[in-house]
Amino acid sequence: MTDIRPVVHSLNGLRGWAALAVVFMHLTAPFYAILILQKASLSRNAWDLWLAKTPLFVLFNGWFAVMVFFVLSGYVLSSGYFATRRREVVFSSLLRRYFRLAIPILASSVLVFLILKYGRFFHLEIQALGGDTTLGSLYHFPPDFLDLLSHSLWQVFQGSNKYNHVLWTMRIELIGSFLVFAILLLVGDSRLRFLLYLYVLVYWWNIYLKCFVAGLVMADLHVNLAPPALDRRDTLRDWLFGGLFLSGLLLGSYPYRGDDPSAYQQQLVSVTRLVLPGQVAGYFIGAVLLVAGALYAPGVARFLGNRLSRFLGEVSFSIYLIHVPITYSIGFGLFLDLRARGLGDDPAFLIYFATTVPLVLGAGWLFHRLVDRPGIQAMKWLYARLRDIIIPPPATAPAAASVWTPPPAR
Secondary structure, eight states: OOHHHHHHHHHHHHHHHHHHHHHHHHHHHHTTTGGTOOGGGGGOOOHHHHHHSGGGGGGOHHHHHHHHHHHHHHEEEEEEEHHHHHHHHHHHHHHHHHHHHHHHHHHHHHHHHHHHHOOOOOOHHHHTTOGGGGGGGGGGGGOOOOHHHHHHHHHGGTTSSSSSSHHHHHHHHHHHHHHHHHHHHHHHHHHTHHHHHHHHHOOOOOHHHHHHHHHHHHHHHHHHHOOOOOOOHHHHHHHHHHHHHHHHHHHSSSSOOOOOOOHHHHHHHHTTTTSSOOTTTHHHHHHHHHHHHHHOOOHHHHHHHHHHHHHHTHHHHHHHHHHHHHIIIIIIHHHHHHHHHHOHHHHHHHHHHHHHHHHHHHHHHHIIIIIIIHHHHHHHHHHHHHHHHSSSSOOOOOOOOOOOOOOOOO
């Protein structure tokens, strides 16, 4: 059985870079719509068309990043059980999961509420300049605190995302988490669990829930059937799994929407459809390959475990939740001010981008310190005090009679 602790940093680092890709997409797409709808007619200059049709598009592909989140969640939520074989580990995560998501969601929605109340969103002004047309559909409701509570604590897990459009993933995150817990509790100790894994991965129609099960399978295999611990001298494994990691990045560079992919992007989707049908099949396969590379490629693990990657991983959920309200208020306000001062669209965008990214990271760190981390600690504290009530300890069996056994033969 493998000690999973050394890979925690690499997986958190991968989650951090995926969160940054989501931030990049939402900062860039309102001005360069080709990064959402990959059509040459939407190009504003040479560089956005080039970026959209090269592997570098993976840096702005938020949809692919979300698939990576889901695979990572499947791994993280199940690895503790496979490492200990204690059902209490599952019950602990199960009882805390809703609050783990709801508390930061509520806090981020309060931020949106305040910005909306004081009229500091500037997304309509950006749309009026010829930006992303979907911006006009956002925030057409009066700020109401009871509605805020209802949305953050209940409606968001039914699929609502009116306060923050990145929250569409939270319903899937909660359902996928409960699916992982159900599999662990029902068949986690059974050898037949691999048949269930196979059935879900092959026959289930929901590609997002497949990601959770794929992460669970990877945790099972990594903990119980893993190769030796990561070794800097293991060159062959570094090349093999490093190559798989790069292949995953390449698969993540295929456009989510659009009818004008480049030649290499057309080849990518034709290959992935040999394995799984559907346009997002490549994202599923690519996300699995990225997690495999983070687990088994020493070079990849070192990069994802460096100080920057670990910081991004630590604040990943926080920046995911708050980057949209910060961008649509402070970021867009800065862009409009620069443009009003006579700066061209492209130079104004570069300054806006270079300023908003560190602002989001700094605010994410603050949100993590003040909201996310205290929320996690509070739930652990509460669970520790309610554990014996929620999960009664097993009855103590009578002490067995002492039986003499001969010493082992020397």
